[in-house]
Amino acid sequence: MKPNLIIFDFDGVLVNTQEAVNKIEWQYLSQHGMKMTFAHFAKKFSGATAFSIIEALKKKKNITLSKSSGQFAEEIDEIVLTKLSSQKIEAFAGVKKVLQNLPFKKCVASNCSLRILRILLTTSTLLAYFNSNIFSADMVRRPKPYPDLFLFAAHSMGVEPGQCLVIEDSVVGIKAAVAAGMKAWGFLGGHHFKSETADQLLKYGAERTFAKMNNLVNLLNKENTMLTSSANESDFSWQRMNMVKSQIELRGIKDKRVLKSMKMVPRHLFVPDGLKDRAYTDSPLPIGYEQTISQPYIVAFMCEAACISPQEKVLEIGTGSGYQAAVLSLLAQKVYTIEIVVSLGKLAQEHLEDLGYKNVHVKIGDGYSGWPEHAPYDAILITAAAEKVPQPLIDQLTVNGRLIMPLGSGYDQQLVRFIKTKTGLKKELLGPVLFVPFQRDPL
Ligand code: SAH
Secondary structure, X not given: OOOOEEEEOHHHHOEOOHHHHHXXXXXXXXXXXOOOOHHHHHXXXXXXXXXXXXXXXXXXXXXXXXXXXXXXXXXXXXXHHHHHHOOOOOEOOXXXXXXXXXXXXXXXXXOXXXXXXXXXXXXXXXXXXXXXXXXXXXHOOOOOOHHHHHHHHHHHHOOOHHHEEEEEOOXXXXXXXXXXXXXXXXXXXXXXXXXXXXXXXXXXXXOEEXXXXXHHHHHHHHOOHHHHXXXXXXXXXXXHHHHHHHHHHOOOOOOHHHHHXXXXXXXXXXXXXXXHHHOOOOOOEEEEOOEEEOOHHHHHHHHHHOOOOOOOEEEEEOOOXXXXXXXXXXXXXXXXXXXXXXXXXXXXXXXXXXXXXXOEEEEEOOHHHOOHHHOOEEEEEEOOEEOOOOHHHHXXXXXXXXXXXXXXXXXXXXXXXXXXXXOEEEEEEEEEOOOOEOOOOOO
16 A cells, blocks of 8 residues: 555644734734735735735835845744744644544645744644644745645655645645645635635535544545545656656756756646646657647756756746746746747646746747846746847846857757856857747747
């Protein structure tokens, strides 16, 4: 029997904390000039990280800060932590018995910071049931890195995603679990649960819902679904790990962050339905409109060559399926991507949104002129071959910025890395490649 894992979204599903957290955050932000009623605040930001709350408030000009969002978020987390430590937190009825009797491995994966998770577990006296199996937003990427968080948790616990069951109380959580290739059950009682979303939990892929935590063990014993199904998803993640090992790592890609991102992004969700069983083979695949999703090795190679660090901004020309943008989104702070084929661009945008890659922004149009509104970029990746580097893209690169692109046409193409210096462009040839042509007129 394969090992199995149950993932709980902690704050909403297991403990009555959300309102307490919301109150502390609201009070603190109100002192810093935020004008919003508590009810509105709680409705809008329940379950969000401090960092994403601040980013959203800043965008709407609802708050001005004298320090960076990161520093401010840490400060809020600290306050929440201190205040919560002095409160007694109530776990949902029956939850301890459930945790004690679960016939599976278990872990917590929640979209808040590790420090807060720990304090919630401690004050609700649930820590002992999870030991160190605690996974939080700051272990992957902000903001709301849901599918990645679940995949990361499964990977760390040594369990295939297809053998995981996620217990979630929100639509966004269910969507994320499904996107991660996991089973999901909806809990009708957590803090992110609203009665009108019960049907939606099912609609977005919850296999079933249940209302009482202390029924969970019985339900699991009755339905042995976990042990039997999901062969496909489990296969996919197995194939993905193999792909990274044999096609990417053994061919010389060393960057740990690139390898990890390639392990996390479910490529089979970016290829057309009929081709899913070829999603992890060593080749590009057609995605319609005479375009292709790039070969996994090339995606990894370009990402490594771009030397992206976590706080950087990246522009991709040629969104295609959106796969490479998803990989980039785990490496960079923000990803902007442009696709010239309208239908492809729209589909990619939907996929990226559904899968929770919130730091990717898709634009439909000719990438030749770049996206000046968000320039300059630390790295630019062009995924279609052109004879010359588009000048507007060079203009939109920072000094020390890297631009990676296939230069040439037909079967005569070289992957090239340009590095912008104060005095001009430095050019390095990285090897022969075969990409679809860069186009100028929208199809
Ligand atoms: N990165 C993609 C690979 C896409 S293939 C992935 O991971 O799936 C190259 C893409 O570039 C095609 O979708 C093509 O339509 C697009 N493209 C070609 N010329 C373009 C241009 N001038 N501006 C934006 N996109 C372009």
